[in-house]
Amino acid sequence: MIKGLILAVFVGFSGIYAQAKIEIPNDKDVMYHFGACKSEFLPSNFQLFIWNIKKAEAKAEWARDFEYFTPRSDIVLLQEAMMDNFVPAIALGQKGFCWDFATSFIDNDRNPTGVMTGSPIIPLSIHFLRSPGREPVLKTPKMVIVAEYALANSAETLWVANIHGLNFVSNKLNREQIEQVAAFLKKHNGPVIFAGDFNSWNNERLQYLDEILGRLAMKKLAFANDDRKLKLDHIYVRGLEATRTDLHKNINSSDHKPLTAEFRLK
Incomplete structure (x- = not known):
């Protein structure tokens, strides 16, 4: 039922963008x-x-929320980010931060x-x-960044993996993306965080996330106030102790609620 509704909404919106000149960059042009x-x-x-961040469509309200959370954070993972005239300028206002951006596609306004x-x-x-698979209609991939940090x-x-999962596709294609990332993370023997928007909007997707990442001894963090109807955003971790987790339900500048977690080495 949920999948059918989501697909119906996507088909409706896709007509708006059907004429868009979407560009998928070559590998050498993916990263900023x-x-x-x-x-x-x-x-x-x-x-x-x-x-x-829903492409920071809320502008000033989004910037206010971003500027509240970012200085309090040691690692920031954003999905639906933009390399336009707005988001990088706000990010650069966070002194002492550096940013890595992986392009899924370049839109009709030439914004990655x-x-x-x-x-x-x-x-x-x-x-x-x-991602091995592509979203329908526009044929766009989804991206994952894996960053390595000294402790x-x-x-x-x-290793910290930042994911935007395939959405309007079969469970099979969504699972293939998760398997792709898990195979990459398997190379690392130390602590790992795998987090972001997994687009896990049905029970099958939620179940195989736990199954696949459980093979890597990764566990999903719980949030005490988690009454989300669709649980799309998650944090999986191995080799670290989570001392606090928060789902920030009071933030409305995106259609996703931010997640924060505090960690210490085991």
């Missing part, structure tokens, strides 16, 4: 890096902030849209994963 960060290590206790990861800590490495007082490094 901007900002200036200097810290070399994540602290032993750190905070994560995750948010699908995709996922964006930011931190005051210089990443040791950055990788992107383009204070530890020989291990932390």
Whole structure:
């Protein structure tokens, strides 16, 4: 029922964009890096902030919320981010942060849209994963950024995967994207965070997320006040202790509620 409703809405909206000149960039043109960060290590206790920002359509209200959460965070994971005249300018206002952006597609106004990861800590490495499947009609992929960070007082490094999951597709294609990321994360023996908008809007998607990531000994964090009708955004973790989790239901500048979590090394 939910899947049918979502597909019906998508078909309705897709007509608006049917004539759009969507461009999928070559691999060499996917990534943007901007900002200036200097810290070399994540602290032993750190905070994560995750948010699908709906392309910052709410403008001033979105900027106010973003500017509240970001200075309190050590890692910021955004989905539906934009490389336009607005979002990067607001992000650059966060002094001491650097940002990595992976382009899903370039829209009719020549603005890249995709996922964006930011931190005051210089990443040791950055990788992107383009989904094997594509959304219908516009044939656009979804993206994942995997950033690696050094940890204070530890020989291990932390991998942080920031996902925007395939949405208006079969469960099979959505699962293939999750399997793709899991296969990449399997290469790392240290702590891992896998978070973002998984577009897990039915029980089957929720179940195989737990199954696939459970093979990597990753567990989903719970939120005490979680009464979301559609649970799309999640945080999975391995090798860290979550000392606090929050779902920020009072934030209305996007159709997704931000998630925050505080961690310390085990």
